[in-house]
Amino acid sequence: QVQLVESGGGSVQVAGSLRLSCAASGDTDRSACMAWFRQAPGKEREVVAVFSGDGISTYYTDSVKGRFAISRDDAKNTLYLQMNSLKPEDTAMYYCALKLRVCNLSNPNPIDYWGQGTQVTVSS
Secondary structure, X not given: OEEEEEEOOEEEEOOOOEEEEEEEEEOOOOEEEEEEEEEOOOOOOEEEEEEEOOOOOEEEOHHHOOOEEEEEEOOOOEEEEEEOOOOHHXXXXXXXXXXXXXXXXXXXXXXXXXXXXXXXXXXX
């Protein structure tokens, strides 16, 4: 079993920054990748950024390239998402996710474990 707990969400003005954290516990050694997803009201959940299990590769959806950065601290077993130059369209619930076994970075679904989510609201 794996537990994922997100934190760091909040309200910020346009062009501001936030850093999301995802503390992982349990049997995380078997993870093929970890990712951040988001879901805005009335929209489908979408992948935002993915970090490969070997720590070598990352993937970003086009709308966040150059603004968001995914990283991992293995000592703390924590995944991060640094979000800069935030826009109103980044407003969503952000979810941490972990996938076991094989992971397609551009589409890591289906996900094996989800966090409970943390809300990000960007206002103009």
